[in-house]
Amino acid sequence: MAAGIKPSGKTDLSCVVSAQPCAWAFAGTRSTTAAACVTRNREVYAGGQAVRALVVNAGNANAATGQQGARDNADIADAMSGVMNVRPHEVLTASTGIIGHLLPMDKVLSGLEHLPDELNADVPPFAAAIMTTDTRPKTATATLSSGAQIIGTAKGSGMIHPDMATMFAFAFSDAAVDQDALRAAFPAIVSRTFNAVTVDGDTSTNDMAVVLANGAAGETDLHEFLTALEGVMRDLARQIAADGEGATKLLTVKVSGASTEAEALTAARTCCVSPLLKSAVHGNDPNWGRVIMAVGRSGAAVDIEAMTVSVQGVPVFAGKPLTYDADAVSAAMKAEEVTFELGLGVGSASGEAWGCDLSAEYVVINAEYTT
Structure with missing residues (x-):
């Protein structure tokens, strides 16, 4: 009521x-x-x-x-x-x-x-x-x-x-x-x-x-x-x-090859909360370097030479940068859900986390929340 x-x-x-x-x-x-x-x-x-x-x-x-x-x-x-x-x-x-x-x-x-x-x-x-x-x-x-x-x-x-x-x-x-x-x-x-x-x-x-x-x-x-x-x-x-304030798309990060489930979840969550990665998702920018950054600061164990990253199903990194069609991946990111798949290369545990993109509307909503 x-x-x-x-x-x-x-x-x-x-x-x-x-x-x-x-x-x-x-x-x-x-x-x-x-x-x-x-x-x-x-x-x-x-x-x-x-x-x-x-x-x-x-x-x-x-x-x-x-x-x-x-x-x-x-x-x-x-x-x-x-x-x-x-x-x-x-x-x-x-x-x-x-x-x-x-x-x-x-x-x-x-x-x-x-x-x-x-x-x-x-x-x-x-x-x-x-x-x-x-x-x-x-x-x-x-x-x-x-x-x-x-x-x-x-x-x-x-x-x-x-x-x-x-x-x-x-x-x-x-x-x-x-x-x-x-x-x-x-x-x-x-x-x-x-x-x-x-x-x-x-x-x-x-x-x-x-x-x-x-x-x-x-x-x-x-x-x-x-x-x-x-x-x-x-x-x-x-x-x-998906209904995050100002969100225009759902961000999903799937992590495999982690040493423990806890570390897989930590790595996935850290990616989802990164303002830089969230902004890239909003702008349809396949800037996978921001994933590498987020995983690195999460504290989860990783073997960078065995690590893999895919964006919308397209491999972009496998221990080294891969050649891919950036325009095609960017176009694929103009979807309701953007998925990053990461392999940490150190174990068999997995985990998944969800977030959303970061838009200007988020700032507007929270700047005016009490007034």
């Missing part, structure tokens, strides 16, 4: 409620200035109990708001518990928007009181209500052999860099899964998906990824569930990268 948190009058308050308790897993930003919602969710997570509800406000991050911000966040959970007949510790909170402003709690609490009446098909979906500078909602789904479903949604366009532990990612499922097994697997899934996205090198105070599964559809094969969950989150991660 539109509670009046956003000056634009767009939808800014939303919730998801389960009829029964959910097994769940959580990852939050590693920022040392994390927002109140992240801090509280971590405390709830440490308690190990099931949850039943998630409430999200957009337009205000409630970050750097001191003890008052923490109290306001707790009050949201308490109010949600009363409205939806759940216990406070069964409620997760999430806030996104401008940093350093107290929440308009009169509007938030009034909105929560009316939220149950707004739960109908005539209002914009949850995926739209959680957006800030996003240009479009982001959703992905999967259906398992048991009939259970996974429905994922995310928001994020700027202030995005891999450090999940302004990105939200939520996945909801009616599959029955063991909470301990889910929590054990979740960090690696986040690492390969949302932590492989970078738009501008800035990690938000409010980043979080959450998966909730309430078991209503009955038992599901754990491996199948986790594979499907990673697929949904990978889809959402790519959508976030």
Whole structure:
């Protein structure tokens, strides 16, 4: 619903409620200035109990708001518990928007009181209500052999860099899964998906990824569930990268021949966040030297004499510069997705990361964000 948190009058308050308790897993930003919602969710997570509800406000991050911000966040959970007949510790909170402003709690609490009446098909979906500078909602789904479903949604366009532990990612499922097994697997899934996205090198105070599964559809094969969950989150991660503020194309970097998966991901992420490479992608310039630079500063092990680089499938470097048609490669880069494939020549591990080009529009959006 539109509670009046956003000056634009767009939808800014939303919730998801389960009829029964959910097994769940959580990852939050590693920022040392994390927002109140992240801090509280971590405390709830440490308690190990099931949850039943998630409430999200957009337009205000409630970050750097001191003890008052923490109290306001707790009050949201308490109010949600009363409205939806759940216990406070069964409620997760999430806030996104401008940093350093107290929440308009009169509007938030009034909105929560009316939220149950707004739960109908005539209002914009949850995926739209959680957006800030996003240009479009982001959703992905999967259906398992048991009939259970996974429905994922995310928001994020700027202030995005891999450090999940302004990105939200939520996945909801009616599959029955063991909470301990889910929590054990979740960090690696986040690492390969949302932590492989970078738009501008800035990690938000409010980043979080959450998966909730309430078991209503009955038992599901754990491996199948986790594979499907990673697929949904990978889809959402790519959508976030493609919708980066001012983006005109998706940047994909695939790394092979690394000594470890962690180093492959590090090399790929470093390429995706490089302003020089992002600018070259925007200008359709196959300047592969910027890839060499980015890999070198990433810290990943590399054998330069065995290293390979391809742009849009065209080999441009193999231990030495290769002859290629620069005009043809430049033309191929005028696509919605530009892919660099790198071989580091030191092992068998691989990894992939996603980003976007760097346009003048990014500066415009962020120069005028608060005004």
